Amino acid sequence: MRTQVLIVTLAVVAVLAALPLAQSKAAAEHGGLSKGASASAWPCCDSCGSCTRSIPPQCQCMDAAPAGCHPACKSCVVKSSGGGSEGAPVFQCNDMIVNFCKRRCTRPAADDA
Numbered sequence: 001m002r003t004q005v006l007i008v009t010l011a012v013v014a015v016l017a018a019l020p021l022a023q024s025k026a027a028a029e030h031g032g033l034s035k036g037a038s039a040s041a042w043p044c045c046d047s048c049g050s051c052t053r054s055i056p057p058q059c060q061c062m063d064a065a066p067a068g069c070h071p072a073c074k075s076c077v078v079k080s081s082g083g084g085s086e087g088a089p090v091f092q093c094n095d096m097i098v099n100f101c102k103r104r105c106t107r108p109a110a111d112d113a
Helices: 002-029
Strands: 048-051 058-061 076-079 090-093
Touching: none
Parallel strands: none
Antiparallel strands: 048 058, 076 090
């Protein structure tokens, strides 16, 4: 009887020890943050593009920035025409990330009442 309790206890401890490893791997595969990036900095999006119908949805952000993409972006595309000064390149992250469009990067403008 004691041997069975010991084996069950060890199995539970092994499963609990493996959970954080599985969660960090899933975060890295689904748009998790790279080293040095804060949790509040990314992913965020002001101009949402297309999203899949999966639950949770994977979305692509249409935001373009002259300063470049976030360091955690895996597929940064340079676009020659855009919102920058004449001919200045703008960058867009083409990653499909779970809930990319769930949180805005900037605060919405307050309406004057």
